[in-house]
Amino acid sequence: MGKKGGLSRTLVVVAVLLVSPWAYPAGEDCGSCHSREQHAWAASRHAQASLNPTFRTAFEAGPRAWCLTCHAPLSATQGAKALAEGVSCEVCHLRGRTVLSARAPTAEALSLHPVVEEPRLRTSDFCARCHQFDVPLRAPMEHADRIVPSGLPAQDTFSEWRASSFAPSTPCQDCHMPAGSHAFAGGHDATLVRKALEVEVRADGATRVLATVRSRGVGHAVPTGDPFRRLRLLLCADVECTRVLGSAVFARGLEPTARAYRVVQDTRIPPPTLQAPSPSRTLEIPLAAPLPPGATWRLVRHHADPRHEPRLPPGEVSLEVARGTLSLPAQPTP
Ligand code: HEC
Ligand code: HEC
Ligand code: HEC
Ligand code: HEC
Ligand code: HEC
Helix, strand or coil: CHHHHHHHHHHHHHHHHHHCCCCCCCHHHHHHHCHHHHHHHHCCCCCCCCCCHHHHHHHHCCCCHHHHHHHCCCHHHHHHHHHHCCCCHHHHHEECCEEEECCCCCHHHHHHCCEEECHHHHCHHHHHHHHEEEEECCCCCCCHHHCCEEEEEEEEHHHHHHCCCCCCCCCHHHHHCHHHCCCCCCCCCHHHHHHHEEEEEEECCCCEEEEEEEECCCCCCECCCCCCCEEEEEEECCCCCCCEEEEEEECEEEEECCCCEEEEEECCECCCCCCCCCCEEEEEEECCCCCCCCCEEEEEEECCCCCCHHHCCHHHHEEEEEEEECCCCCCCCC
């Protein structure tokens, strides 16, 4: 009897696959039933991963098949629509025609599409596939299959997380998919970034300013991701910041070498550890002349390669994180 049941179940599954109205469904097909996920995802950077101006500008400087293996992984086999959809539902949720789910499928789910439980969806490992990779050795990047890793991380987000006190119990999803949200808020989200960073700027003597940025509740370095992500602290003579007196940059500095790149400096805010649960970085800004009265500061996050900034719309270039006024150092009493 068991055998017969097994056979008819197989036939049912085969029949479902053959008559399935959504064979190789595209984004809106999943979205016609999953509108909550569809709406959030459509406004996310994942949905725009191959079309947003920042990526396009960098990609057009040297289009390489390798880039699309993360920015639109299905474009190589599924063409223009998959290219436009970037990191789509299918990229994360389909294996063949089977839907991968983080939890055991309900009967209702199974009646609509084949579903298997894939616990890895809930782990940081799953995100590491794209959020952790080496700078390739200077190899022909138009051949995605011939990329040779250099041993130097271009993006180190997974390793930073693994070294932090958030590992292993708080994976990426806990912070970036709160309540299952598919908005994947990150460095372009003003609310998230402003909540995560605390800034203190103070004069230390007449010609030296110290800028401290502290991170709260971030499971990796700040900024993480691509090396051109950076925080710039500007010291200004006036409120509008028309005259810049000095600046400091919180970032990773890479320098090209004959075969790849090397890290020349790292002034980012490190990930939190048990020893340092609220990590910070203090940078010194030397001044050419004593601070004028009315001096101000602002902290700005830059998203893109500085060489591409003039060609990008302002919203793609930067985000103001915080601003303030600077009190002059107390005059030493004579
Ligand atoms: C970058 C990868 C990624 C993309 C893209 C993505 N998802 Fe998800 N999705 C996940 C992960 C991870 C979970 C599990 C989240 C959790 O349990 O906290 C999930 C969960 C779900 C769930 C289950 C929700 C629940 O209540 O358990 C549905 C339904 C879903 N996704 C649909 C979609 C649809 C539709 C799209 C496209 C519009 C999409 N996903 C795009 C990674 C992704
Ligand atoms: C015809 C409607 C329909 C389409 C099309 C559809 N789904 Fe579903 N899906 C459902 C329903 C209904 C559930 C069950 C919801 C529940 O149990 O809360 C479900 C459940 C899920 C789950 C969670 C598994 C579970 O047991 O709850 C995931 C993940 C999922 N779908 C992903 C997708 C993806 C990805 C696509 C596109 C490739 C897709 N779905 C297309 C209707 C659909
Ligand atoms: C404890 C919460 C937390 C965890 C865990 C966490 N993040 Fe974040 N992440 C944040 C916050 C908050 C920000 C925004 C602040 C900032 O600019 O870094 C952020 C920013 C980002 C950004 C934007 C970076 C940029 O500069 O554009 C990416 C990408 C990212 N996280 C990916 C990940 C991945 C992948 C993991 C898991 C390996 C992860 N995060 C784990 C909280 C977290
Ligand atoms: C198939 C590759 C891929 C996978 C898998 C993936 N991502 Fe991404 N993710 C990207 C790409 C590419 C971008 C940059 C999109 C762009 O061009 O702005 C990105 C951007 C992000 C951002 C937004 C950063 C910003 O600048 O605001 C966050 C947050 C993020 N991913 C989190 C996650 C998390 C959490 C997971 C695992 C559940 C995950 N990603 C899985 C490729 C991927
Ligand atoms: C192994 C996966 C992977 C590959 C390969 C890859 N990227 Fe990315 N890229 C990402 C992820 C993940 C992010 C988001 C991380 C962050 O927020 O800093 C990103 C972000 C970017 C951004 C910033 C997008 C934005 O919206 O601000 C640009 C530009 C970019 N990549 C260009 C490229 C180019 C050009 C190539 C090929 C030379 C490439 N990438 C190859 C994973 C990849």
